[in-house]
Amino acid sequence: AQSVTQPDIHITVSEGASLELRCNYSYGATPYLFWYVQSPGQGLQLLQKYFSGDTLVQGIKGFEAEFKRSQSSFNLRKPSVHWSDAAEYFCAVGETGTASKLTFGTGTRLQVTL
Amino acid sequence: GAVVSQHPSWVICKSGTSVKIECRSLDFQATTMFWYRQFPKQSLMLMATSNEGSKATYEQGVEKDKFLINHASLTLSTLTVTSAHPEDSSFYICSARLSSYNSPLHFGNGTRLTVT
Numbered sequence: 001a002q003s004v005t006q007p008d009i010h011i012t013v014s015e016g017a018s019l020e021l022r023c024n025y026s027y028g029a030t031p032y033l034f035w036y037v038q039s040p041g042q043g044l045q046l047l048q049k050y051f052s053g054d055t056l057v058q059g060i061k062g063f064e065a066e067f068k069r070s071q072s073s074f075n076l077r078k079p080s081v082h083w084s085d086a087a088e089y090f091c092a093v094g095e096t097g098t099a100s101k102l103t104f105g106t107g108t109r110l111q112v113t114l
Numbered sequence: 115g116a117v118v119s120q121h122p123s124w125v126i127c128k129s130g131t132s133v134k135i136e137c138r139s140l141d142f143q144a145t146t147m148f149w150y151r152q153f154p155k156q157s158l159m160l161m162a163t164s165n166e167g168s169k170a171t172y173e174q175g176v177e178k179d180k181f182l183i184n185h186a187s188l189t190l191s192t193l194t195v196t197s198a199h200p201e202d203s204s205f206y207i208c209s210a211r212l213s214s215y216n217s218p219l220h221f222g223n224g225t226r227l228t229v230t
Contacts, residue, residue: 034218034219036221041226042223042224043118043120043207043221043222043223043224044207044221045221046218046219046220049218090157100148100163100211100219101148101160101163102158102160103160104157104158106156106157
């Protein structure tokens with residue numbers, strides 16, 4: 001069965017600083033990987049997706065994510081964080097060959113200080 | 115595009131009553147929708163897969179008689195929490211994807227259910 005680990009429960013960064021959120025997955029085949037962001041009391045917004053091809057993918061809001069098969073990782077990065085980026089970030093892996101039936105990590109709460 | 119609307123956004127009900135939550139795909143057709151449950155400060159747990167025109171597929175440990183799912187059309191799935199109890203209080207989120215096999219999931223804004 002697939003699983004996702006987000007080692008950092010809570011991260012605090014200063015506005016303008018760089019950010020990296022870690023995600024490790026366990027899956028037997030080529031994974032479909034995603035990053036979602038959730039603001040308090042809201043649903044999830046898709047930030048990044050990876051199915052195949054280039055290992056560095058650009059997403060929305062200035063985020064990028066890098067897939068490293070050798071490390072079973074799909075880390076999310078942003079060069080300069082804005083206060084509006086404060087939210088909960090979830091990494092997820094999709095079921096075999098599909099983007100459905102996602103298994104989510106436990107999330108990383110990002111706090112941005114001014 | 116790919117907007118998923120969920121209604122209501124929050125609901126309070128008394129123990130023993132039933133609550134219906136609607137999930138609509140506004141600008142696309144979704145043959146499959148997914149219902150997730152999220153406990154406070156925790157991740158999302160898949161409850162069931164809703165299939166248009168057929169029975170829902172429930173994940174292990176989810177009571178199908180308690181969480182009734184109906185997917186009556188290509189744009190609407192409903193989750194009914196029957197005989198609700200305080201332990202059913204949670205954040206329920208639905209999701210759907212475009213018909214393309216590799217399309218990512220799009221999520222609704224969730225429904226906060228509080229059972230008193």
